[in-house]
Amino acid sequence: MQADSWSPTSVLLTVDLVILTLREGRLCVLLVERGEDPFRGMLALPGGFLNHDGEEILDAAHRELSEETALTSGRVHLEQMATYGDSGRDPRGRVVSVAHLAIAPGLPDPVAGTDATDAAWVPAESVLSGGVELAFDHHRIATDGIEQARTKLEFSALATAFCRETFSIAELQQVYEAVWGTELDTRNFYRKVQAAKGFIVPAGSGRRDTGGRPARLYKAGPQTVLFPPLIRPAPSTTEETTRGEEQ
Amino acid sequence: MQADSWSPTSVLLTVDLVILTLREGRLCVLLVERGEDPFRGMLALPGGFLNHDGEEILDAAHRELSEETALTSGRVHLEQMATYGDSGRDPRGRVVSVAHLAIAPGLPDPVAGTDATDAAWVPAESVLSGGVELAFDHHRIATDGIEQARTKLEFSALATAFCRETFSIAELQQVYEAVWGTELDTRNFYRKVQAAKGFIVPAGSGRRDTGGRPARLYKAGPQTVLFPPLIRPAPSTTEETTRGEEQ
DNA sequence: ACAAAAGTGTTACGATTACACCCATGC
DNA sequence: GCATGGGTGTAATCGTAACACTTTTGT
Numbered sequence: 001m002q003a004d005s006w007s008p009t010s011v012l013l014t015v016d017l018v019i020l021t022l023r024e025g026r027l028c029v030l031l032v033e034r035g036e037d038p039f040r041g042m043l044a045l046p047g048g049f050l051n052h053d054g055e056e057i058l059d060a061a062h063r064e065l066s067e068e069t070a071l072t073s074g075r076v077h078l079e080q081m082a083t084y085g086d087s088g089r090d091p092r093g094r095v096v097s098v099a100h101l102a103i104a105p106g107l108p109d110p111v112a113g114t115d116a117t118d119a120a121w122v123p124a125e126s127v128l129s130g131g132v133e134l135a136f137d138h139h140r141i142a143t144d145g146i147e148q149a150r151t152k153l154e155f156s157a158l159a160t161a162f163c164r165e166t167f168s169i170a171e172l173q174q175v176y177e178a179v180w181g182t183e184l185d186t187r188n189f190y191r192k193v194q195a196a197k198g199f200i201v202p203a204g205s206g207r208r209d210t211g212g213r214p215a216r217l218y219k220a221g222p223q224t225v226l227f228p229p230l231i232r233p234a235p236s237t238t239e240e241t242t243r244g245e246e247q
Numbered sequence: 248m249q250a251d252s253w254s255p256t257s258v259l260l261t262v263d264l265v266i267l268t269l270r271e272g273r274l275c276v277l278l279v280e281r282g283e284d285p286f287r288g289m290l291a292l293p294g295g296f297l298n299h300d301g302e303e304i305l306d307a308a309h310r311e312l313s314e315e316t317a318l319t320s321g322r323v324h325l326e327q328m329a330t331y332g333d334s335g336r337d338p339r340g341r342v343v344s345v346a347h348l349a350i351a352p353g354l355p356d357p358v359a360g361t362d363a364t365d366a367a368w369v370p371a372e373s374v375l376s377g378g379v380e381l382a383f384d385h386h387r388i389a390t391d392g393i394e395q396a397r398t399k400l401e402f403s404a405l406a407t408a409f410c411r412e413t414f415s416i417a418e419l420q421q422v423y424e425a426v427w428g429t430e431l432d433t434r435n436f437y438r439k440v441q442a443a444k445g446f447i448v449p450a451g452s453g454r455r456d457t458g459g460r461p462a463r464l465y466k467a468g469p470q471t472v473l474f475p476p477l478i479r480p481a482p483s484t485t486e487e488t489t490r491g492e493e494q
Numbered sequence: 495a496c497a498a499a500a501g502t503g504t505t506a507c508g509a510t511t512a513c514a515c516c517c518a519t520g521c
Numbered sequence: 522g523c524a525t526g527g528g529t530g531t532a533a534t535c536g537t538a539a540c541a542c543t544t545t546t547g548t
Contacts, residue, residue, distance in 0.1 A: 012256075013258045049255035085304040187529080432539070432540085
């Protein structure tokens with residue numbers, strides 16, 4: 001720590017959320033239209049300042065999550081992602097944002113937030129391709145969040161957070177296919193997730209109205225790290241030599 | 248973002264550094280003895296408040312790194328790790344710390360910082376086992392940093408940051424063995440690192456006074472992500488079912 | 495010549511893939 | 522019965538581990 005001869009700079013702290021879900025087989029991000037003035041009317045990630053003195057960062061993220069979504073129970077995955085504090089990122093002054101990644105099962109269609117004028121699920125593809133413009137540095141944050149979700153799917157049990165309490169293995173596979181944007185072999189996927197001990201545990205015989213033989217149902221197991229991991233197939237011949245690492 | 252009906256809380260922002268290096272084949276962390284009053288005389292991670300209005304977080308981390316170590320050139324790896332902001336973590340008030348991970352080649356023995364009374368390289372093992380007490384929540388931060396380094400060694404070219412400008416493959420192997428605490432087969436390691444294209448590139452024939460045939464020398468390649476990755480051998484039969492994920 | 499360390503070939507094994515096949519249910 | 526989707530068996534293939542072996546230098 002530094003000597004206190006000069007007074008240290010204080011900053012405003014916000015939490016921003018990259019909330020991901022699956023809608024009609026597509027990975028989507030929750031975006032809100034800003035009702036307040038910096039970037040009023042523009043799309044942005046949900047988020048906000050710390051509430052009162054003493055609110056924990058993770059609590060603030062949970063609070064913003066509840067405000068923006070109609071999340072019933074505590075069945076949401078929420079974890080810290082990275083901190084963005086570039087001096088020019090907010091016109092109001094020095095605002096540092098601790099970005100979080102949230103994963104939720106498919107949520108009711110249009111979600112009306114408390115202070116946000118409007119909220120909408122936007123396909124992750126549109127964000128990645130730059131098709132939508134976002135306020136602040138939220139494009140960067142959203143991109144980082146999506147990429148992090150893709151990576152964590154390989155090594156952690158994150159995929160179950162996209163599903164409801166109980167789910168079939170086919171549903172779990174759809175999560176992987178949607179987030180990665182690839183197709184997987186049903187039979188091999190079946191055995192791989194079973195091989196990862198503690199990933200999923202049986203939860204009764206299933207009743208699903210899909211027509212064929214009913215699938216067995218499972219729920220999330222105790223393990224958070226997957227071994228062996230589910231390796232994401234390489235995007236075929238397209239070599240990508242440029243991938244930044246340090247931020 | 249929230250409406251401005253109430254004034255948002257401002258916090259003090261610090262950067263803390265988990266600086267890792269190899270000394271005599273052991274992974275070590277740089278710790279300083281605090282000369283100022285919260286936890287005066289106790290060991291802590293190097294770090295400090297943001298300097299003046301407008302200093303970028305990453306710049307502050309670089310500055311602290313230079314102050315605490317005698318780093319000559321820019322050959323240091325520095326990346327953001329995680330943010331720690333629990334309300335009780337600093338007795339002076341609400342202080343939020345953006346922790347960074349730094350990797351450096353073996354540095355001169357005793358490093359005297361500018362404001363820290365004393366600085367010392369402490370074996371990572373001692374920190375992990377709880378053998379040394381650290382100020383604030385720095386034990387947690389240091390543990391997280393060491394674990395992150397271990398993981399990143401598998402999938403990124405981080406290991407080269409532990410080496411000097413040029414290095415032999417055997418030296419690179421020592422990095423892996425020290426950080427992971429395992430032994431690796433020399434021959435297979437040799438081919439694995441060569442197979443990861445862009446990881447290391449030749450840098451002239453080597454001269455080392457080790458007695459045998461001189462090793463070829465290499466330098467860090469352009470690639471930051473390793474494919475195929477160098478998988479860390481499982482720690483034998485010892486099952487570990489409890490590994491936290493969310494923070 | 496010998497020791498020490500670098501680098502190469504080769505085989506055995508385990509994991510992964512691709513795909514053929516059988517099972518259970520609704521209509 | 523037959524369409525539909527769930528679940529199992531198996532051979533070809535790939536990557537890896539293990540280790541014998543050759544090469545190059547210093548003394």
